Amino acid sequence: MAVRAAVAGASGYAGGELLRLLLTHPGIEIGALTGNSNAGQRLGALQPHLLPLADRVLEPTTPEVLAGHDVVFLALPHGQSAAVAEQLGEEVLVIDMGADFRLADAADWEAFYGSPHAGTWPYGLPELPGARAALEGSKRVAVPGCYPTAVSLALFPAYAAGLAESEAVIVAASGTSGAGKAPKPHLLGSEVMGSMSPYGVGGGHRHTPEMIQNLSAAAGERVTVSFTPTLAPMPRGILATCTAKAKPGVTAESVRAAYEKAFADEPFVHLLPEGRWPATASVHGSNAVQVQVAYDTAAGRIIAISAIDNLTKGTAGGAVQSMNLALGLDETTGLTTIGVAP
Ligand SMILES: NC(=O)C1=CN([C@@H]2O[C@H](COP(=O)(O)OP(=O)(O)OC[C@H]3O[C@@H](n4cnc5c(N)ncnc54)[C@H](OP(=O)(O)O)[C@@H]3O)[C@@H](O)[C@H]2O)C=CC1
């Protein structure tokens, strides 16, 4: 029998990408679709690429509308998920694509999000050590942020293998859909086209504590992170360039071996052949992650680079991957590693 799934935030970018994936997922029947300011609108007017759902009308995001489903996805702004989630039964699988339940440390949450901490759910990045066991059969999943997905997958093998010192420096470029669909002056086409610009510089980006959480868990000690995000003139994609000083005795061979071991059985993470480098265009619309690693002997640093589609592996694809694990389905069901090019 098909699993019935509701999507709250169906008018947004994350909700739209999720629906694109759920439409071809063989085990899912799409139930209620909700919005906020767009409640009452036809989905076809807001997400014209989702043709089979064009005549569906968005309902308001209320417990009554979301009741009666096996799975509820919350693709809502930060701070909106917790209140909705607490009105859903414990037997329902709730997958939060926002940030509300990602962080374990309440002080970190309050410092970066400025509101009371709602709690911590199993973290939906199955490739991290120990993550799959926590997701299998779970009724709650916190989908990671898009930058932490790219960065954690690029660097955790170096930390898990004890190869890197506990200070990471990360510069990552994101496409504009990462900022959501709500209009913002700095995202006007004329501001973004033909230009790249940094933002959240100096340790203030809210994804910093999430990266620290993931890398510290892999390292078994606290890892500090200097993270600089940049906005790139493209609709989708993240390219994360991550470096860390190598520990004494590390060689190019030991670095390569650690990454080969970490990703040998991963269905979505592709460690590229030596000499080839990740590109956002190669993962457009797919749940694949491209990773490459090098050892800069002159600088004594490990350089790990990853590319993801922020809307697919970075949110909606990651959500479906974790849903599959939570429901006991094959982890890859309804997901593709085949991109769209050029
Ligand atoms: N974009 C991305 O790359 C990623 C996004 N995410 C997360 O996914 C979530 C959604 O992001 P995204 O889709 O980009 O954002 P959008 O701004 O594109 O969409 C937001 C959605 O939430 C709805 N909404 C807004 N306010 C409320 C409210 N008060 N109550 C209920 N619903 C509300 C909107 O409805 P309406 O349009 O009807 O007003 C819309 O459907 C966020 O938490 C984001 O952090 C995570 C990883 C990556």
Ligand SMILES: CC(=O)N[C@@H](CCC(=O)OP(=O)(O)O)C(=O)O
């Ligand atoms: C380009 C851009 O603005 N990106 C967003 C990241 C969005 C994201 O995926 O993160 P959350 O799920 O935590 O919102 C930002 O930097 O805030």
